[in-house]
Each structure stands twice: as C-alpha cells, then as structure tokens.
Amino acid sequence: MRHSGIYILLFVSLALPLRAQTVADYAGEFLELGVGARSLALGGAGAAISEDATAGYWNPAGLNVLKFPMVTAMHETRFDGTVQYDYAAFALPMNAVSSAAISVLHIGVNNILDTRNALVDLNNNGQLDPGEYLDYTKVSSFSNFDWVAMLSYAKAVDSTLSWGVNAKLIYRRLDLETTGSGLGFDLAARYKPTDALTLAAIAQDITTTLLSYTTGTKELVSPTLKLGGAYEWNITSDGNHRIMPTADIDLRFENRGQDAQLYAGPISADFHEGIEYQFKNLFAIRGGYNDMQMWSVGAGVTISKLHIDYAYLGANAQDQLGSTHRISISFLLDNPKWKRSGE
Numbered sequence: 001m002r003h004s005g006i007y008i009l010l011f012v013s014l015a016l017p018l019r020a021q022t023v024a025d026y027a028g029e030f031l032e033l034g035v036g037a038r039s040l041a042l043g044g045a046g047a048a049i050s051e052d053a054t055a056g057y058w059n060p061a062g063l064n065v066l067k068f069p070m071v072t073a074m075h076e077t078r079f080d081g082t083v084q085y086d087y088a089a090f091a092l093p094m095n096a097v098s099s100a101a102i103s104v105l106h107i108g109v110n111n112i113l114d115t116r117n118a119l120v121d122l123n124n125n126g127q128l129d130p131g132e133y134l135d136y137t138k139v140s141s142f143s144n145f146d147w148v149a150m151l152s153y154a155k156a157v158d159s160t161l162s163w164g165v166n167a168k169l170i171y172r173r174l175d176l177e178t179t180g181s182g183l184g185f186d187l188a189a190r191y192k193p194t195d196a197l198t199l200a201a202i203a204q205d206i207t208t209t210l211l212s213y214t215t216g217t218k219e220l221v222s223p224t225l226k227l228g229g230a231y232e233w234n235i236t237s238d239g240n241h242r243i244m245p246t247a248d249i250d251l252r253f254e255n256r257g258q259d260a261q262l263y264a265g266p267i268s269a270d271f272h273e274g275i276e277y278q279f280k281n282l283f284a285i286r287g288g289y290n291d292m293q294m295w296s297v298g299a300g301v302t303i304s305k306l307h308i309d310y311a312y313l314g315a316n317a318q319d320q321l322g323s324t325h326r327i328s329i330s331f332l333l334d335n336p337k338w339k340r341s342g343e
Contacts (some may be wrong), residue, residue, distance in 0.1 A: 038301025041298025
C-alpha cells in the first residue's frame with residue numbers, strides 16, 4: 001500500500017528548495033488521479049471500457065468507438081475543499097478510421113500560507129525558540145497547481161483493432177519561485193475480438209517523461225504498462241439487462257516494493273477491479289475496488305444526448321484521506337452533419 005503522505009505532497013507546496021535528483025518514485029502520481037465518474041466508480045479500471053471522450057485519458061485507442069463529437073467535464077474537491085481537481089475534454093471523429101481529442105486537467109490548492117519571512121528569529125538559528133514569535137503582518141499566501149494538456153489521436157487498423165497515441169504537456173507551480181514543465185507520450189491499443197470481450201494495453205510515459213524545475217531539479221516519470229479487460233454479458237436475451245466485469249493491472253518498473261500490491265525486484269503490479277449493471281442504455285449502477293484499497297460505488301443516467309455519472313470513493317484503509325465525490329457530465333453532439341463518415 002502506498003503511503004498516504006505521498007498524496008499530501010502532490011498538493012501542498014514544498015516550503016524548502018527541492019534537492020536535485022534524476023529519478024523519483026511517484027514523480028507522475030498527480031497524473032494518475034483518474035477522470036470520469038464512470039471509470040472511477042469501477043475502481044479506476046478504465047483501459048478497456050472507455051469509449052467516449054474520457055478515452056483520451058484512459059486509452060486513446062478507444063476514441064474510435066465514438067460516432068459523434070463529445071464534450072465531457074468533471075469536478076472534485078478533496079481534503080474538505082482544500083484541493084480542487086477539474087477535468088474537461090473534447091473528442092472528434094475525423095473520418096471513417098481516425099479520431100482526435102484534447103483533454104485538460106487542473107489540480108490546485110489556493111491560499112497556502114507562507115511563514116518563511118514571518119519568524120522573529122532573535123538568535124538566527126532558523127527555529128522558533130522560546131521568546132521568539134511569528135510576525136503575522138509578514139505572513140503571505142500563494143497557490144500551487146498542476147496543468148496537464150493531452151492531445152490524442154486514434155486510428156483503426158480493422159473492425160477489431162485500433163491504436164492510439166497521447167502527447168502530454170505538463171506545467172507545475174510548486175511555489176512562487178518554483179515551477180516545472182515536461183512533455184510525455186503514451187502509446188495504446190484496443191482489441192475487440194468479439195462483441196462481448198474487449199482487451200486493452202497502454203504504455204504510459206513510454207519515452208520516460210522528464211519534469212524539469214526552475215531549481216535545477218529534474219524528475220523522471222518512469223513508464224507504466226497498463227493492461228485491461230472487460231466482458232459484457234447479456235442477462236436477458238433482449239439485451240436490456242447487462243452486466244460487465246472489468247479489471248486493469250498497472251505494471252511499473254521503479255522499485256515500489258512493498259508500496260505495491262505485488263512486486264518482484266524493481267517490477268510491481270497494482271490492480272483495479274469493477275462491475276457494472278446496465279439497464280438498456282438508460283441507467284447503470286457500479287462498484288469497484290482500486291490499488292489504494294479504496295472501494296467505490298456509483299451510478300449513471302442517460303437523458304437524450306446528456307450523460308451524467310456519479311462516483312463515491314470510500315477511504316477504507318486510508319481514512320485520513322477522507323472520502324470523495326465525483327460528478328462528470330458528458331454531452332454527445334448527436335447531429336447527422338457531425339456523424340463519423342462511413343457510419
């Protein structure tokens with residue numbers, strides 16, 4: 001199990017200058033928070049099931065399932081409203097065999113108090129000693145944030161196989177003096193040998209993403225191999241009632257050791273599992289369990305061209321992190337003039 005402190009470090013700015021390093025475990029953890037309430041209600045198992053605009057994040061090869069353009073958005077707050085997490089995406093079928101999408105993620109913390117210049121340090125030792133105090137007129141505040149833009153492209157090889165690629169542009173601000181940027185790439189595939197079975201594979205940060213900071217620190221986000229599968233089972237012959245189990249496995253190569261669910265040497269594996277019940281294409285209920293030992297439940301409803309999904313993430317083994325609620329809304333631009341050519 002990963003240490004809960006890792007998540008705090010993702011959002012709270014460092015008060016001291018970063019020390020230079022070349023490789024850092026969890027350097028890309030802020031990229032793994034997930035998007036879309038449907039996949040998150042399924043324990044974060046989104047590799048094989050994402051067939052809408054969220055596929056730009058989970059598996060760009062899934063974008064080729066869309067017949068019409070789609071916009072989607074999600075909002076979440078964490079730690080009693082301290083952390084704001086927002087996501088939006090737009091996906092566009094380009095022609096009979098290819099699609100594109102742009103996705104934007106923002107994670108931010110506002111009004112972080114900076115007391116570094118407020119200490120009345122009589123003996124100049126940098127510590128708050130008896131007789132010393134903070135001059136609150138010198139306390140300032142700042143915000144820190146992460147911005148990620150993903151440009152996605154997908155192309156069909158045939159009716160069963162598609163491939164996709166992501167280019168990720170990253171900008172981070174840790175405090176007023178420390179910013180960082182990076183560029184990374186993902187390569188993905190989606191294979192559907194039958195109407196019921198879907199398999200997926202995504203090589204995230206395949207070239208090893210470099211994050212370079214103004215302090216001179218350089219962090220490397222190590223590649224992750226994500227494998228996924230989903231099976232859709234019709235409970236009734238008319239197809240009105242369906243159950244779909246799904247699962248993802250994340251294979252990493254950065255010596256996570258006991259912080260992972262399974263490991264052998266530098267290689268580790270973490271799992272995401274979920275199950276969904278669908279009534280026609282109108283309503284769904286979901287449940288899941290993720291690699292952080294957090295269970296999740298959720299539901300979704302479709303009203304004409306509008307899709308609304310909700311996910312509740314419990315905090316079982318890590319209750320100090322608190323539970324979270326996520327709502328995502330998607331709108332399908334279902335107009336004949338925008339329909340994918342060849343459909």
